Amino acid sequence: MDDFPTAVSFLRGASDRAADYVAGLRERPVAPSDAGHLPLPRPLPESPTSGYSALDDVFAELEPHTVASAGPRYFGFVIGGSHPAALAAEIVAAGWDQNVALAVMSPALATVESTAAAWLCDLLRLPAHVSCGFVTGGTMANWTALAAARHQVLADAGWDLARDGLFGAPQIRLVVGRERHATIDLAARYLGIGSSQVSEVSADAQGRMEPAALAAILRADQQPTIVCAQAGNVNSGAFDPIDEVCRLAGTHGAWVHVDAAVGAWLGAVPDRRHLVTGWEAADSWAFDAHKGLNTAYDSGVVMCAHPDAHSAACSVTAPYLQTTGGLREGSHWTPESSRRARALGIYAVLQTLGRAGVAEMVGRCCDLARQFADELSREPEVAVLNDVVANQVLVRFADSDDVTEAVTREVQAGGVCWMGATVWRGSVAMRISVSNWSTTERDVDLSVAEILRCLAHVRS
Numbered sequence: 001m002d003d004f005p006t007a008v009s010f011l012r013g014a015s016d017r018a019a020d021y022v023a024g025l026r027e028r029p030v031a032p033s034d035a036g037h038l039p040l041p042r043p044l045p046e047s048p049t050s051g052y053s054a055l056d057d058v059f060a061e062l063e064p065h066t067v068a069s070a071g072p073r074y075f076g077f078v079i080g081g082s083h084p085a086a087l088a089a090e091i092v093a094a095g096w097d098q099n100v101a102l103a104v105m106s107p108a109l110a111t112v113e114s115t116a117a118a119w120l121c122d123l124l125r126l127p128a129h130v131s132c133g134f135v136t137g138g139t140m141a142n143w144t145a146l147a148a149a150r151h152q153v154l155a156d157a158g159w160d161l162a163r164d165g166l167f168g169a170p171q172i173r174l175v176v177g178r179e180r181h182a183t184i185d186l187a188a189r190y191l192g193i194g195s196s197q198v199s200e201v202s203a204d205a206q207g208r209m210e211p212a213a214l215a216a217i218l219r220a221d222q223q224p225t226i227v228c229a230q231a232g233n234v235n236s237g238a239f240d241p242i243d244e245v246c247r248l249a250g251t252h253g254a255w256v257h258v259d260a261a262v263g264a265w266l267g268a269v270p271d272r273r274h275l276v277t278g279w280e281a282a283d284s285w286a287f288d289a290h291k292g293l294n295t296a297y298d299s300g301v302v303m304c305a306h307p308d309a310h311s312a313a314c315s316v317t318a319p320y321l322q323t324t325g326g327l328r329e330g331s332h333w334t335p336e337s338s339r340r341a342r343a344l345g346i347y348a349v350l351q352t353l354g355r356a357g358v359a360e361m362v363g364r365c366c367d368l369a370r371q372f373a374d375e376l377s378r379e380p381e382v383a384v385l386n387d388v389v390a391n392q393v394l395v396r397f398a399d400s401d402d403v404t405e406a407v408t409r410e411v412q413a414g415g416v417c418w419m420g421a422t423v424w425r426g427s428v429a430m431r432i433s434v435s436n437w438s439t440t441e442r443d444v445d446l447s448v449a450e451i452l453r454c455l456a457h458v459r460s
């Protein structure tokens with residue numbers, strides 16, 4: 001295993017396996033069938049094996065236990081597939097194996113990152129001066145943005161966080177919607193902001209922050225304040241009234257962060273971008289490329305309208321960390337130092353689809369969510385619980401928690417499609433998230449038929 005021909009044979013073997021897997025995604029049962037026979041764990045080998053085939057044997061044994069979440073009929077969580085351009089980028093990035101921490105380590109990737117950042121700003125109509133970090137996902141995008149926010153609101157209150165730390169600092173108030181994503185609380189916990197410093201704004205029936213309640217909280221006192229708005233609720237797909245949130249927060253000097261892990265990409269769709277009206281006035285944004293943009297895992301993006309606060313939260317210097325001056329230094333904008341070429345997948349999808357192609361892909365997922373809602377709501381005993389404004393549908397059966405749970409479990413076991421369950425406003429609901437570039441109207445028809453088959457079975 002000491003020469004490059006060996007590496008090439010491994011790479012070709014592995015890409016053949018990956019390609020064969022992708023070729024079968026449409027037919028493959030979505031959920032693994034024989035969960036009882038996992039080939040691992042096994043003892044650590046004492047000695048090396050030569051050649052790819054021994055490794056391939058293990059991959060072959062593992063493959064039946066994968067979930068076909070990259071395929072067209074996986075509607076669980078919010079799981080994007082891998083667009084062909086994103087898959088290509090993964091393979092090339094594997095061969096290149098670039099560390100994108102510093103431009104001197106990869107001028108190619110420094111320019112890919114700066115181009116992808118500029119294209120994202122253009123596509124999503126954000127101000128051109130925003131800074132951008134390529135992170136693992138929405139969680140770290142939220143963390144990074146809130147770290148920048150923490151730095152800035154404390155600086156505005158006369159506190160030097162970098163020098164004096166958090167102990168003894170003015171209290172920060174984090175204002176969140178009741179239906180925020182759980183990772184906002186996680187980011188707060190990482191950042192030393194306790195739950196008693198979090199103020200919840202009540203939400204309407206769709207899960208949107210209520211502006212009057214936000215105004216009342218903002219008026220109540222004048223601590224350094226960060227407001228987290230949400231573009232795309234993980235259950236209902238609903239968008240907070242971002243325009244109004246930014247206006248209210250602006251009059252109180254608060255920082256506005258927009259968690260757009262789900263909804264960002266609707267900002268690229270001409271007849272849906274009204275949902276993010278006014279978001280260019282926010283201070284930071286979190287996006288998930290591995291959701292609606294259909295890059296491979298893992299890929300999130302943080303954007304910040306205050307580059308100095310962003311780099312104050314993330315950048316490191318040391319004599320050996322050579323910078324170039326001209327090119328982008330990727331690690332100044334992320335919590336990580338060494339990183340893989342994550343932006344290459346984003347670049348590749350944007351390069352391949354262009355503005356119109358992204359709008360078409362994201363818009364189609366929303367249209368297919370609408371198709372689910374229309375077809376299901378025609379049936380007796382099926383209720384759609386949300387306004388389907390994006391790619392998310394919430395469905396309840398026979399107005400019963402038990403029936404809804406039973407139908408969801410039966411659909412999951414069937415292998416035709418996969419949906420998860422949630423609790424929405426006190427009731428169990430099936431969640432349908434349409435987030436895959438390869439899903440078609442026929443996939444929706446097949447899935448609706450399967451849901452109705454399971455419902456009939458549960459009811460009989």
Ligand SMILES: *Cc1c(COP(=O)(O)O)cnc(C)c1O
Pocket residue numbers: 078136137138139140142181183230232233234259260261262288300
């Ligand atoms: C998915 C999601 C996150 C977390 O993103 P990860 O990519 O899982 O880290 C944060 N916020 C919202 C609204 C999400 O839907």
